[in-house]
Amino acid sequence: QTRIPWLAKTMSTMTMAEVTARLAAADAKILALELAQAEQATAMEEAVTATGNLAGDADMMWIVVCGALVFFMQAGFGMLEAGAVSRKNVQNILFKNFFDASGAAICFWLVGYGFAYGDTAGGFIGTSNFGLDQVFNGAGEGGADGWHGWFFQWAFAGAAATIASGSVAERCKLEAYFIYSIVISTFIYPVVVHWVWGAGFLSAWGARPDDDGNARPIFSGTDTSNGVIDFAGSGVVHMCGGVTGLMGAIAIGPRKNRFDNVTGKPNAMPPHNQVFCALGTGILWFGWYGFNCGSTLAISGYGNLASKVAFTTTMSAASAVITGTLLSKFTEGHWDLSIAMNSILAGLVGVTAPCSVVNPWHAFLIGITSACVYVGAHYLLLKLKIDDPLDAAAVHGAAGGWGLLCVGIFCTDENVQYAGYPNVNTACGSGEQFGVQFVGLLAIAAWTAVLSGATFFGIKYTMGLRVSDDMETKGLDVSEHGGDGFSDYDALREQGNVVQKVDPVVVGNSAPGYSQVVPAPLA
Numbered sequence: 001q002t003r004i005p006w007l008a009k010t011m012s013t014m015t016m017a018e019v020t021a022r023l024a025a026a027d028a029k030i031l032a033l034e035l036a037q038a039e040q041a042t043a044m045e046e047a048v049t050a051t052g053n054l055a056g057d058a059d060m061m062w063i064v065v066c067g068a069l070v071f072f073m074q075a076g077f078g079m080l081e082a083g084a085v086s087r088k089n090v091q092n093i094l095f096k097n098f099f100d101a102s103g104a105a106i107c108f109w110l111v112g113y114g115f116a117y118g119d120t121a122g123g124f125i126g127t128s129n130f131g132l133d134q135v136f137n138g139a140g141e142g143g144a145d146g147w148h149g150w151f152f153q154w155a156f157a158g159a160a161a162t163i164a165s166g167s168v169a170e171r172c173k174l175e176a177y178f179i180y181s182i183v184i185s186t187f188i189y190p191v192v193v194h195w196v197w198g199a200g201f202l203s204a205w206g207a208r209p210d211d212d213g214n215a216r217p218i219f220s221g222t223d224t225s226n227g228v229i230d231f232a233g234s235g236v237v238h239m240c241g242g243v244t245g246l247m248g249a250i251a252i253g254p255r256k257n258r259f260d261n262v263t264g265k266p267n268a269m270p271p272h273n274q275v276f277c278a279l280g281t282g283i284l285w286f287g288w289y290g291f292n293c294g295s296t297l298a299i300s301g302y303g304n305l306a307s308k309v310a311f312t313t314t315m316s317a318a319s320a321v322i323t324g325t326l327l328s329k330f331t332e333g334h335w336d337l338s339i340a341m342n343s344i345l346a347g348l349v350g351v352t353a354p355c356s357v358v359n360p361w362h363a364f365l366i367g368i369t370s371a372c373v374y375v376g377a378h379y380l381l382l383k384l385k386i387d388d389p390l391d392a393a394a395v396h397g398a399a400g401g402w403g404l405l406c407v408g409i410f411c412t413d414e415n416v417q418y419a420g421y422p423n424v425n426t427a428c429g430s431g432e433q434f435g436v437q438f439v440g441l442l443a444i445a446a447w448t449a450v451l452s453g454a455t456f457f458g459i460k461y462t463m464g465l466r467v468s469d470d471m472e473t474k475g476l477d478v479s480e481h482g483g484d485g486f487s488d489y490d491a492l493r494e495q496g497n498v499v500q501k502v503d504p505v506v507v508g509n510s511a512p513g514y515s516q517v518v519p520a521p522l523a
Contacts, residue, residue, distance in 0.1 A: 055300040062299035063148040069290025070155035076283030083276025088475025090485035096165045104158040107185040115190035123201035123208035163241025166390025167249040202228040223423040228440035232295035234353030234403025242397025244452040251456035254387030281341040312355045312363035319367030320347025346374035346399040353403040356419035362410040373402045408434025
């Protein structure tokens with residue numbers, strides 16, 4: 001009262017009951033204010049939680065949508081391959097594409113995903129989460145349960161398996177192909193994934209974690225080094241699939257009449273439908289944005305990175321197709337559409353690893369060099385008499401390996417941090433990263449070549465890898481699928497309006513007997 005004279009004066013004129021009432025009213029106001037503040041704090045907490053849930057849901061939806069785009073690439077592979085082979089083998093190649101996707105789903109669920117992302121055994125292979133036993137309703141305790149992760153990675157596994165189908169097209173037994181597809185989806189590819197994207201010895205994310213959970217990347221074993229940077233799979237997916245295709249092509253041998261028996265020069269076996277090929281290439285380019293941009297693995301906080309990846313992906317493809325087109329004019333004497341389309345794919349493959357860690361002009365150069373690598377590999381395979389109908393080994397194997405090296409050549413330490421890689425160092429500036437990438441290339445290539453080679457040659461010398469000469473001549477659609485892939489052709493044949501040509505007239509250096517049937521002129 002002595003400190004607040006007005007209060008003393010006021011209280012001196014009030015009865016004790018009035019003072020008590022006034023104090024009670026003040027207490028009620030204070031209590032109401034405290035309750036309002038508590039309710040506000042609760043509302044803020046709920047808002048933060050809801051925002052976090054929305055961010056988590058957005059991240060999961062981003063992965064699901066991008067995974068669907070990657071799966072849609074199966075349609076692109078199907079159209080590209082259906083157009084590139086002879087029309088008598090269209091059903092067969094499409095059948096293999098569907099089996100790759102469905103077979104990979106089952107194999108990756110039961111075993112492959114566990115090998116890829118399970119608890120590491122010495123940095124070599126995963127050892128848990130088989131059959132997704134750690135993914136179930138509520139596994140994330142309010143967060144992500146893990147379903148989206150499997151879906152996205154399955155789409156990648158299916159793509160890796162499908163790549164090799166083009167290398168053995170038009171002469172591979174269907175049952176033999178089934179075995180190969182199961183092996184790569186179950187074991188070969190998942191182990192490579194574990195090495196680079198899981199906790200394997202090459203990983204840039206969690207290489208061979210110590211007892212305290214700290215990563216130990218190759219070279220220094222500390223955060224002064226990075227593991228292999230392969231943002232979306234130049235090496236993990238494409239080189240793995242391309243090298244597998246190369247081993248398959250070597251094991252099965254070239255198609256009949258692919259190389260001249262006297263001179264050894266390649267006979268032309270042109271695509272039967274360039275429209276299909278162009279459609280397939282366009283679908284693949286479209287799906288690649290899911291492939292690369294989706295490899296941010298989240299969208300909340302990563303929108304700028306995903307947008308940058310979309311740019312670098314586009315720039316590499318664009319510069320690659322121009323380069324490949326010019327090279328085709330120089331080497332073939334004309335503007336070759338097949339080389340142009342494969343150059344697009346080579347540019348996309350080449351930028352898949354470095355897309356997040358390079359600058360715009362780097363992506364431009366990566367596209368140019370990737371096209372050159374593809375064209376060089378294309379002619380080298382022909383020189384070695386290795387028949388790869390879809391150029392899968394050149395497009396995915398050679399350009400995929402080049403993409404791994406492009407990380408070491410073009411990456412900057414600033415871009416590595418911008419892309420979210422965990423270690424802060426100068427590995428790119430010092431050149432160390434190139435060495436890391438080269439070791440990764442050798443490891444992936446060696447593993448894939450040995451395992452896929454053993455698979456293909458094992459099949460070859462047991463149950464047989466290749467169809468008979470008679471089946472190859474008739475075409476696999478008729479031999480294994482009960483009829484031609486084009487119903488209009490079947491109708492024309494029934495009407496007697498199709499002429500069978502066992503050895504059609506050779507035009508230029510076209511392969512004899514490649515186009516086995518042709519429509520006769522209608523009256």
